[in-house]
């Protein structure tokens with residue numbers, strides 16, 4: 589459904605600055621090619637609120653479409669990811685002196701990777717995730733998980749179980765929620781008086797600076813910056829008291845939130861970042877339109893390279909099928925016209941087709957078997973790990989194409 593009001597403040601004036609065309613939701617991997625399926629496509633358009641400056645999609649796909657059809661994303665799949673979640677848990681336990689009586693709730697807990705690290709630190713944990721297959725997986729590895737969306741029904745479920753969180757985490761999930769008010773009301777209701785709400789999400793500034801337009805897809809409704817968050821939390825009598833920058837997902841912010849006038853002193857960093865955002869004009873519509881022009885230029889460059897390789901008779905395949913890669917493939921019209929296939933290590937995706945394309949996903953070993961010359965790395969933020977995993981391919985003369993932030997051959 590197309591939205592009429594800003595998701596954070598309700599304002600009506602939303603300025604369109606980037607149109608990535610229509611595509612199938614990036615996590616819908618089907619067992620038949622897109623051209624033979626009846627899969628729906630939806631607009632992928634980015635707007636900025638004139639009032640609170642939140643950058644967001646102007647279209648919401650229902651959560652049922654996005655998350656409850658064998659959701660294929662598993663948060664524990666990369667080494668870098670696993671390391672990140674381990675450090676996340678360790679640092680939070682240490683900083684806030686969490687003990688065995690404290691409970692951490694993770695919103696959109698996925699297979700429980702973050703929570704398993706909290707559990708290792710001897711803290712109580714509870715996951716909440718709407719994807720049934722994923723929630724089951726978390727349960728089998730010993731992470732208690734409520735299979736539900738994070739809405740007001742959760743308040744009663746937790747009360748009945750006598751669960752009162754000292755910490756609530758939402759990593760790369762806050763941007764997925766359409767009903768922000770509903771979710772923050774839940775956070776406000778369940779968080780202990782001295783509790784901490786921690787969100788982590790890709791940072792708008794990094795997205796703009798790094799031309800990371802591929803992180804824009806239907807599951808990511810909002811592209812967070814601190815200015816709109818500050819105003820949003822105030823409305824719910826919550827306040828930001830600290831912010832950290834993280835390298836993961838091309839550059840993320842970790843935002844620490846508490847009840848208004850809470851026990852934690854507000855770091856001077858918060859004000860500084862708010863001032864920086866103003867100075868760098870990341871919410872200026874002209875700046876955002878310049879970004880959109882760079883996105884068009886990028887598409888031209890990538891297509892030109894793929895056409896040249898095709899003309900030279902080279903065989904190209906893509907490596908990795910992350911959600912972000914699907915935006916890139918769809919927006920740049922990359923399909924069987926340029927690629928032989930796509931490879932993946934995730935068993936949930938192998939033998940399926942990339943959304944919006946007829947590109948089949950197969951195992952990494954096919955790169956060598958089928959004499960591929962160039963491998964386009966779609967999860968380019970994990971390029972070092974992927975290239976070292978594919979040493980044999982490289983030793984045999986294979987080359988890599990890194991699509992972003994600049995089209996590069998390695």
Ligand SMILES: [Zn+2]
Nearest residue numbers: 594597637640
């Ligand atoms: Zn707004």
